[in-house]
Amino acid sequence: MRRHSRIVxxxxxxxxxxxxxxxxSMTKTDTRDISSTVxxxxxxxxxxxxIIRVAVxxxxxxxxxxxxxxxxxxxxxxxIHFDPRLAxxxxxxxxxxxxxxxxxxxxxxxxVKIAKIAKERxxxxxxxxNLGSFKVRPTNVxxxxxxxxxxxxxxxxxxxxxxIVVSIKSSDVITTLQANMKIAKMFDYPLHLGIxxxxxxxxxxxxxxxxxxxxxxxxxxDTIRYSISDEPTVxxxxxxxxxKALHLRERGLTIISCPTCGRCEIDxxxxxxxxxxxxxNISVPLKVAIMGCVVNGPGEARDADxxxxxxxxxxVIFKHGKIVKxxxxxDLYNEFKKELIKLIKERSSS
Amino acid sequence: MRRHSRIVxxxxxxxxxxxxxxxxSMTKTDTRDISSTVxxxxxxxxxxxxIIRVAVxxxxxxxxxxxxxxxxxxxxxxxIHFDPRLAxxxxxxxxxxxxxxxxxxxxxxxxVKIAKIAKERxxxxxxxxNLGSFKVRPTNVxxxxxxxxxxxxxxxxxxxxxxIVVSIKSSDVITTLQANMKIAKMFDYPLHLGIxxxxxxxxxxxxxxxxxxxxxxxxxxDTIRYSISDEPTVxxxxxxxxxKALHLRERGLTIISCPTCGRCEIDxxxxxxxxxxxxxNISVPLKVAIMGCVVNGPGEARDADxxxxxxxxxxVIFKHGKIVKxxxxxDLYNEFKKELIKLIKERSSS
Numbered sequence: 001m002r003r004h005s006r007i008v009x010x011x012x013x014x015x016x017x018x019x020x021x022x023x024x025s026m027t028k029t030d031t032r033d034i035s036s037t038v039x040x041x042x043x044x045x046x047x048x049x050x051i052i053r054v055a056v057x058x059x060x061x062x063x064x065x066x067x068x069x070x071x072x073x074x075x076x077x078x079x080i081h082f083d084p085r086l087a088x089x090x091x092x093x094x095x096x097x098x099x100x101x102x103x104x105x106x107x108x109x110x111x112v113k114i115a116k117i118a119k120e121r122x123x124x125x126x127x128x129x130n131l132g133s134f135k136v137r138p139t140n141v142x143x144x145x146x147x148x149x150x151x152x153x154x155x156x157x158x159x160x161x162x163x164i165v166v167s168i169k170s171s172d173v174i175t176t177l178q179a180n181m182k183i184a185k186m187f188d189y190p191l192h193l194g195i196x197x198x199x200x201x202x203x204x205x206x207x208x209x210x211x212x213x214x215x216x217x218x219x220x221x222d223t224i225r226y227s228i229s230d231e232p233t234v235x236x237x238x239x240x241x242x243x244k245a246l247h248l249r250e251r252g253l254t255i256i257s258c259p260t261c262g263r264c265e266i267d268x269x270x271x272x273x274x275x276x277x278x279x280x281n282i283s284v285p286l287k288v289a290i291m292g293c294v295v296n297g298p299g300e301a302r303d304a305d306x307x308x309x310x311x312x313x314x315x316v317i318f319k320h321g322k323i324v325k326x327x328x329x330x331d332l333y334n335e336f337k338k339e340l341i342k343l344i345k346e347r348s349s350s
Numbered sequence: 351m352r353r354h355s356r357i358v359x360x361x362x363x364x365x366x367x368x369x370x371x372x373x374x375s376m377t378k379t380d381t382r383d384i385s386s387t388v389x390x391x392x393x394x395x396x397x398x399x400x401i402i403r404v405a406v407x408x409x410x411x412x413x414x415x416x417x418x419x420x421x422x423x424x425x426x427x428x429x430i431h432f433d434p435r436l437a438x439x440x441x442x443x444x445x446x447x448x449x450x451x452x453x454x455x456x457x458x459x460x461x462v463k464i465a466k467i468a469k470e471r472x473x474x475x476x477x478x479x480n481l482g483s484f485k486v487r488p489t490n491v492x493x494x495x496x497x498x499x500x501x502x503x504x505x506x507x508x509x510x511x512x513x514i515v516v517s518i519k520s521s522d523v524i525t526t527l528q529a530n531m532k533i534a535k536m537f538d539y540p541l542h543l544g545i546x547x548x549x550x551x552x553x554x555x556x557x558x559x560x561x562x563x564x565x566x567x568x569x570x571x572d573t574i575r576y577s578i579s580d581e582p583t584v585x586x587x588x589x590x591x592x593x594k595a596l597h598l599r600e601r602g603l604t605i606i607s608c609p610t611c612g613r614c615e616i617d618x619x620x621x622x623x624x625x626x627x628x629x630x631n632i633s634v635p636l637k638v639a640i641m642g643c644v645v646n647g648p649g650e651a652r653d654a655d656x657x658x659x660x661x662x663x664x665x666v667i668f669k670h671g672k673i674v675k676x677x678x679x680x681d682l683y684n685e686f687k688k689e690l691i692k693l694i695k696e697r698s699s700s
Contacts, residue, residue: 031612055612079611081645132649137671171606172653173595177567197641197650199605200622202584205555206591213560214567217527227609229622229640234552235609241556245523255549256521259577259585261429262381262405272550272579290579291547299482300547303522321487 002219005190008124008165010051011075011096015165015222016190021248023239024192024225025232026053026079031061031068038071040232045074048251049236051223053077053099062089069094077126084110091123097165099126101133102155103148115161126192127152128167129179145170145179146186153187164189165223169196173211180215190222191215197227204228209242216246250285256301257290264292266310271333279340284347288340289318298323306343308336319343352569355540358474358515360401361425361446365515365572366540371598373589374542374575375582376403376429381411381418388421390582395424398601399586401573403427403449412439419444427476434460441473447515449476451483452505453498465511476542477502478517479529495520495529496536503537514539515573519546523561530565540572541565547577554578559592566596600635606651607640614642616660621683629690634697638690639668648673656693658686669693 005016015022025044029036031054041052056062056078069076077097078090084105087098091114098118102111102125118125129148131141138144145168156164166189168179176195184191195211198204208226215221226238243249257272258264272290279288289307291297294316297309302321309316315332317325317339327335355366365372375394379386381404391402406412406428419426427447428440434455437448441464448468452461452475468475479498481491488494495518506514516539518529526545534541545561548554558576565571576588593599607622608614622640629638639657641647644666647659652671659666665682667675667689677685 026609026611028610028614029612037612053611057613061612130650131652132647134649137652171651173563174567174597197606197608197639199607200626202555202587203591203605205552206559206588207595209556209559210563210567210592210595213523214564217524217560217564229607229609229619232609237552238556241553242560245557245560247524255553256547257549257579258547259376259579259582260378261376261403262379262387262411263407264378269579276550289547297482299484300480301521302481302487 003184003191004188005222006188008163008190009122010077010124010165013050013075019222021216021221021243022050022223023048023236023243024051024053024077024223025049025235025239026055026225028232031055031057032064034064034067037064038068041068041072041074044232044236045072047233047236048240049074051075051077051097053079053225055079056086056090057081059086059089062086062093065090065093065095084114087114088117091117091121095123097124097126099128099167101127101129102152104133111155112159115156115159119161119163122163124163124165125156125161126165126167127156128169128192130196131170141170141172141175142178142182145175146182149183150186153189162189165192166190167192167194169194169227171195171197173207176211177214180220181218184220191220192223192225193221194225194227199229201228201230201234204230205238208238213242213246216242216248252282252285253279254285254287255290256287256304256307258292258297258300260292264310265312266292266315266329266332268292268310271308274333275340278337279344282344284344286344286347306336306340308332353534353541354538355572356538358513358540359472360427360474360515363400363425369572371566371571371593372400372573373398373586373593374401374403374427374573375399375585375589376405376575378582381405381407382414384414384417387414388418391418391422391424394582394586395422397583397586398590399424401425401427401447403429403575405429406436406440407431409436409439412436412443415440415443415445434464437464438467441467441471445473447474447476449478449517451477451479452502454483461505462509465506465509469511469513472513474513474515475506475511476515476517477506478519478542480546481520491520491522491525492528492532495525496532499533500536503539512539515542516540517542517544519544519577521545521547523557526561527564530570531568534570541570542573542575543571544575544577549579551578551580551584554580555588558588563592563596566592566598602632602635603629604635604637605640606637606654606657608642608647610642613645614660615662616642616665616679616682618642618660621658624683625690628687629694632694634694636694636697656686656690658682
């Protein structure tokens with residue numbers, strides 16, 4: 001069962017409550033380079049990114065937000081560290097949310113000022129804790145992260161601000177999930193999930209899916225981000241891949257394909273790749289199975305909308321676990337493709 | 351806390367109890383092609399594979415086991431469907447474990463015969479359930495999978511055989527974990543985990559890590575396999591990547607690297623790739639951090655043994671969160687590499 005969280009509005013989208021879990025990413029461009037940043041955000045929108053965060057390390061970056069916002073279509077979060085003037089400037093330039101750790105701000109009058117302007121403009125603040133925030137390594141990291149977040153929240157609550165999103169990330173999966181399981185019970189603010197510095201694509205897919213997946217399966221999490229040392233679009237694709245796998249979102253193509261074994265007598269992997277490259281961008285939800293053998297193929301992939309399974313010099317095409325056509329191996333992919341296109345058209349028009 | 355499971359011996363390795371969670375894979379070659387199969391198993395051993403499964407679709411494949419076994423160094427599981435004679439033949443040819451669903455075998459006298467020979471030779475049997483085993487789609491899939499496994503176990507127990515490993519896999523993550531959470535409480539046999547037909551590399555890393563990860567975090571699972579429609583070595587690499595992330599195994603290089611953002615002023619991803627390609631095969635456990643900026647870099651990667659963080663025209667090298675050296679950007683990678691090699695030598699000799 002999903003954790004109860006309050007609804008927070010970020011620009012035109014809402015998170016928390018019964019709203020779908022949204023997929024975020026963060027730009028890897030220099031925010032001051034407006035055209036590169038916009039280009040990257042538009043490419044992220046193309047793969048479905050629903051909220052974008054940009055780093056705001058200086059005034060020029062904060063001022064760039066205004067022009068960036070004009071050219072994009074999804075809410076923008078300004079990521080700020082230490083300097084409260086950049087928070088104010090980002091809000092004035094139209095940021096839809098700011099990420100700010102109030103305990104990093106030494107001049108407490110600034111907290112009052114930022115909370116006031118954020119409230120006036122309906123801009124929520126994401127607070128969070130990172131291991132890096134502590135001067136020395138705490139003996140109990142989970143407790144330290146939670147205490148830190150609770151302190152951030154208190155600072156904002158004390159100036160009558162509660163339009164808050166919380167995020168606790170660590171590069172350690174277990175630390176991240178322990179801290180989130182606890183904070184989820186302490187407050188009802190929406191939670192943004194991620195494993196920080198999760199590494200290259202391969203490693204991050206493993207770590208982030210295990211960590212974010214565990215929390216989502218436990219009903220925790222309102223937005224997610226895969227941090228990956230790679231192109232930003234893969235972060236979004238991974239996010240949707242996980243949400244689809246956990247039945248939290250429906251979206252485009254899902255491939256069920258077997259790893260092959262000594263029973264497989266067809267060249268399966270190239271067909272898997274072709275389906276992915278030719279149909280990876282469809283918008284209707286469709287489950288496609290590509291199986292090495294007929295023995296278990298159709299039955300095991302019974303939940304697939306359509307599938308193929310290889311045999312000896314031939315293959316079968318099946319729908320919902322039932323064989324509808326047997327074709328010679330050389331025609332297998334093309335016949336399958338025809339059926340697949342037909343199915344996509346039916347689905348799209350219904 | 352880890353689930354209590356009984357210990358089962360598979361050739362020279364033990365699973366269950368307090369034994370480490372082992373990483374399995376399955377060959378994708380034609381088992382009858384002995385040289386290709388051996389070559390693939392040896393390449394899997396190279397990346398750490400601890401148990402290998404091969405498909406046994408006919409007598410020739412069963413007979414090949416004897417020669418394959420001579421040339422490999424890890425226990426071998428014979429994967430059999432329907433034909434009990436292949437189970438007997440595989441055991442006689444030296445298989446260390448057989449995968450067999452007794453309910454698939456119509457002649458019940460064969461069950462007695464297989465159980466007898468398996469017991470004599472100390473060969474355990476893995477039973478399991480797949481959605482494909484059901485003639486029609488059950489209304490309650492989780493219950494059907496559990497009932498099916500319970501039935502398989504009963505058939506073996508009835509002939510006084512209990513050297514059993516259980517596996518329930520589905521291509522659906524939620525189904526897999528719900529069924530495993532329940533079966534884990536019903537029996538104390540070791541559990542082999544996996545998401546079946548999990549798809550291409552990207553999709554499988556997401557689905558398998560979420561599903562297998564959830565169960566492992568809950569203390570469930572004694573062996574694991576990533577099913578991936580790709581080269582078999584990635585299945586093993588993914589397995590260890592997950593076990594390392596969950597602190598269940600220690601092994602070689604762990605990369606902590608940031609996704610970069612507008613604050614990063616160095617070309618980080620090529621350095622991540624270089625570290626992975628140059629040091630991906632080290633055997634000593636070592637955590638390496640590669641961070642885009644100095645602001646949070648060393649602090650957030652405090653748990654890393656060694657790391658680098660980019661700055662403006664320079665970078666820093668840090669150990670355990672403390673900066674030990676500042677170097678011009680052009681020398682950053684080479685200086686870092688020197689320190690890394692030094693550290694690996696220290697670790698290896700201690």
